[in-house]
Amino acid sequence: MGELHHIAFEDEADNIKEKVECYWTKRADSFFELRHDEIESNKAARWAGEIEKLLPQGKSLKILDVGCGAGFFEIILGRMGHQVTGIDLTEEMITKANEMIRIYGLDSTHATAVVGDAESLDFEDETFDVVITRNLTWTLPHPIEAYGEWNRVLKKGGILINFDAEYAKGAHNLKSPENLAHSKISDSMKDECHNIYHMLTISTLDRPQWDKEVLLRKGYENVAVDIGFGSRIFVEHDEFYIPDKMFCITGRKA
DSSP: OOOGGGSOGGGSOTTHHHHHHHHHHHHHHHHHHHHHHHHTSTHHHHHHHHHHHHSOSSSOOEEEEETOTTTHHHHHHHHTTOEEEEEESOHHHHHHHHHHHHHTTOOTTTEEEEEOBTTBOOSOTTOEEEEEEESOGGGOSOHHHHHHHHHHHEEEEEEEEEEEOOGGGGGGGGGSTTOGGGTTSOHHHHHHHHHHHTTOGGGGSOTTHHHHHHHHHTTEEEEEEETTHHHHHOOSOSTTOOSSOOEEEEEEEO
């Protein structure tokens, strides 16, 4: 990989975030239903088990869920006794996340969600024990800044857990019969998602190796990549299945 500053993230179109927010606003209702069904499925216990192995043990943790969407991690982690704050750029997603929190009876000491920008967090330094994120990084115009911000708000020794995939490189999979998680989405929405992929520089990079390099440069240590993560969660070819292979990358704030 070349020097980080040679990657032209600064040349990203100014309206990318607006396009991403618009897309997810339109997806909010169906996405809420999908995540609610996932919480009710056997996937929830698998997610909880995988995450628990990565968390510091023996105490309630203060966790930031970046790009929280419809509140999946708020429920999974809140049930485990942690204090979870979710942020998302899309106001409609935050409405859905807080609805999910209410449905599952979690109070504000265990879970809450607010509008926020993953690349510019409105939190003090060293606020959280854990930063967690799922399927967010591929949408970011400035992921290097995001990784720096996530490091900033972690306490010393805090853990970053990032679940993502190279979705743009499998963009043809959006309309594949195997892509069951997107089977109920219109072709026009799939085309909109495909166009976002190709507006983003991160879509051209070799991940998660690129992410690992960034984390090391941003002051994380014990950086580890698990490329088999997704295959342990999405075993069945059911309504949650996507052909793109999800990876997990973790790091600890030095």
